[in-house]
Amino acid sequence: MARQHARTLWYDRPKYVFMEFCVEDSTDVHVLIEDHRIVFSCKNPDGVEFYNEIEFYAKVNCKDSRDKRSGRSITCFVRKWKEKVAWPRLTKEDIKPVWLSVDFDNWRDWEGEEEVELAQVEHYAELLKKVSTKGPPPAMDDLDDDSDSADATST
Numbered sequence: 207m208a209r210q211h212a213r214t215l216w217y218d219r220p221k222y223v224f225m226e227f228c229v230e231d232s233t234d235v236h237v238l239i240e241d242h243r244i245v246f247s248c249k250n251p252d253g254v255e256f257y258n259e260i261e262f263y264a265k266v267n268c269k270d271s272r273d274k275r276s277g278r279s280i281t282c283f284v285r286k287w288k289e290k291v292a293w294p295r296l297t298k299e300d301i302k303p304v305w306l307s308v309d310f311d312n313w314r315d316w317e318g319e320e321e322v323e324l325a326q327v328e329h330y331a332e333l334l335k336k337v338s339t340k341g342p343p344p345a346m347d348d349l350d351d352d353s354d355s356a357d358a359t360s361t
Contacts, residue, residue, distance in 0.1 A: 212228060227258065265288075
């Protein structure tokens, strides 16, 4: 029986690239993560062999990368060598295999988040400065004596 590629989903984060090889009830699972590539193989309950070999877009830290098997898939957490550098694609070559897709359920555009957070902090600091700046006390001439006496008698 011929080997075929496992459907693979991936998404990018500042420190890791996540890949999910979608093979249910897999057996004989082998995952080899090297500095520039990953080699994945397994079998499904029908005996179909799956094999994927991916040359990474950039170098990874294979010693700090892991894989986890569940009943529905095999997920790989691949540590980037250069953190906080976005990967525009998973593969070294600019060709997208038909079996490889972006995991849009987990995808997040994390680039530029630091600037947004910094802007929010600066905005909050400005608000605090405005609140803490003491100005003249508010005028209380709109309060009349009748409302105070009415409140005092009702309680």
